[in-house]
Amino acid sequence: MQETENAPVITGDHRELLDQLLDKWSLHVLDQLCEQGALRFNELRRAIPTITQKSLTSTLRRLERNGMIDRVVLSDRPVAVEYRIAPVGHSLQELIDALLRWTTTHLPDVRLARERFDAEFEEK
Amino acid sequence: MQETENAPVITGDHRELLDQLLDKWSLHVLDQLCEQGALRFNELRRAIPTITQKSLTSTLRRLERNGMIDRVVLSDRPVAVEYRIAPVGHSLQELIDALLRWTTTHLPDVRLARERFDAEFEEK
DNA sequence: CCGCATCCTGCACGATACTG
DNA sequence: CAGTATCGTGCAGGATGCGG
Secondary structure, three states: OOOOOOOOOOOHHHHHHHHHHOOOOHHHHHHHHHHHOEEEHHHHHHHOOOOOHHHHHHHHHHHHHOOOEEEEEEEOOOOEEEEEEOHHHHOOHHHHHHHHHHHHHHHHHHHHHHHHHHHHHHOO | OOOOOOOOOOOHHHHHHHHHHOOOOHHHHHHHHHHHOEEEHHHHHHHOOOOOHHHHHHHHHHHHHOOOEEEEEEEOOOOEEEEEEOHHHHOOHHHHHHHHHHHHHHHHHHHHHHHHHHHHHHOO
């Protein structure tokens, strides 16, 4: 019978982790690091022009804490740091790509749906 | 030929849409509706006990506006409404499941990484 | 049963200035 | 170059009460 198939119940832990990986900036950072393998702090800033320095810092810290990326000190004087995608983080890449592909594919549908919804709402 | 493979550049539109689909509650709602097909308002409340009525309402509106779900009026007196997963929304199910499976699988890794990170931070 | 209207609070994020 | 420190603010989301 149906057995609810594989019952993907969403626990608080799931939600918390997803919040930390799919938030406003993490996706950008992960995406960049997955593609480039490793990037310097300011290279990331340039790759994601709209991100604030503060946000980039906190995003990197969070991703590092969750084991998604590694912070590698290249030298002390001058200070040089590199951020590398970690194995666990890399396992996310295909998922992220799938997410982006889905949005790209269905963006037209969504736009149409929105127009319809808004128009219908306008009538009243 | 690296060609950056399929270059999944993240635009503002991507980000906005993902924000509306992967936010705190949408995932729960979509997940429920995908599994059950259709649910009443209060059935959803019971299925997601921690959600507020206000949040459920706004989440449902947003998902409806984006074409992910359909709001079906069953009767007027007494008021009876049903929310059904729409085709576009259904195409998200496997993606959501993949997301949940990934977190379930890698949660141990993440926990370990966090402990290490926090411990290392403690030392200083 | 299915919502809408308000009030309220935290906190995510931006802007800006400073440091080794 | 790679950050830390501080201030200001919008707004998501909880709590509560009312209404058809």
